[in-house]
Amino acid sequence: MLIGIDEIEAAARRVAGHVVRTPAVDSPGLSGLLGAPVTAKLELLQRTGSFKARGAVAKLEALTEAERAAGVVAVSGGNHGIALAVMAGALHVKATVVMPRSAPARAVRIAEEAGAAVRVADDMAEAFSLTERLRDEGSTLVHPFDDPVVIAGQGTVGAEFAADAGEITDVLVSVGGGGLISGVAAALHHLRPGVRVWGVETEGAEAMSRALRAGRPVPVELSSIVSTLSAPAVSEITHEHVSTLVEDVLVVQDSEAVRGVLDLAEHAKLWAEPAAGCLLPAARRVVERVGPDARLGLVICGGNAAPADVRDWAQRFGLG
Incomplete structure (x- = not known):
């Protein structure tokens, strides 16, 4: 069931002219914050504000x-x-x-x-x-993640990142139903086979990490504020991609994801949503696990967060 590079290249031809080839940029601000070189793939600049x-x-x-x-x-x-x-x-x-x-x-x-x-x-x-x-x-x-054509379309993010980024050792991708990370991991598996891929979820939206523990997709109760990551279960195809191609799926708290939104704004000058903010606390854990030679790639998946919502979340979690 794994998506191959041929399917991703076919998807790239389908989406050409409809979507933006978003930039992959080195971020001195995030590099200083995380203690490792960081390259960010800016899917928040995509049409409709996300990779979707x-x-x-x-x-x-x-x-x-x-x-x-x-x-x-x-x-x-x-x-x-x-x-x-x-x-x-x-x-x-x-x-x-x-x-x-x-x-x-x-x-x-x-x-x-x-x-x-x-x-x-x-x-x-x-x-x-x-x-x-x-x-x-x-x-x-048109399922958001249980469809090989959709996954191949999301895989064009990984294909572009592989072509445009410099040296990277570890790529972090947020996980809802798993369509984005499945496509990105498949693309990097073929185009940058030495790169490790890590998934990130928020507590209360842990469909993939629980599926990995169970060995199959299982239903989960949803309580995270991050609605864009809140799938009630992953699919067989996304579970297979992640269990085969992804190093691990890390889980962070909602408050950490919101703190990540504020840090992305302050240190990278990016207005992102919590589904992207969750990458920053997870990136610190990845650096701790793989060591000082880590060179991080972050897929900044979207920027569809209203200022009022971010303000309310920050107040709820006492973030100032």
């Missing part, structure tokens, strides 16, 4: 005419829904997005403004259930 545009358009471009005509449906904690709504609108495909009530109001508004019909469920588990029902009623499912 890649997988969404890769899947949309791979659909048959009948699948397009049926309209597409997706479940999302925010970023996948935004990406699918915007990219489907650009390709004149009818889209429905199902989000939990915990999804950022900004994400709901952007999806609606892009022309998608937005359905709101009480929680993420109910959102997945409603999405499956809409699929069974005839809509074409």
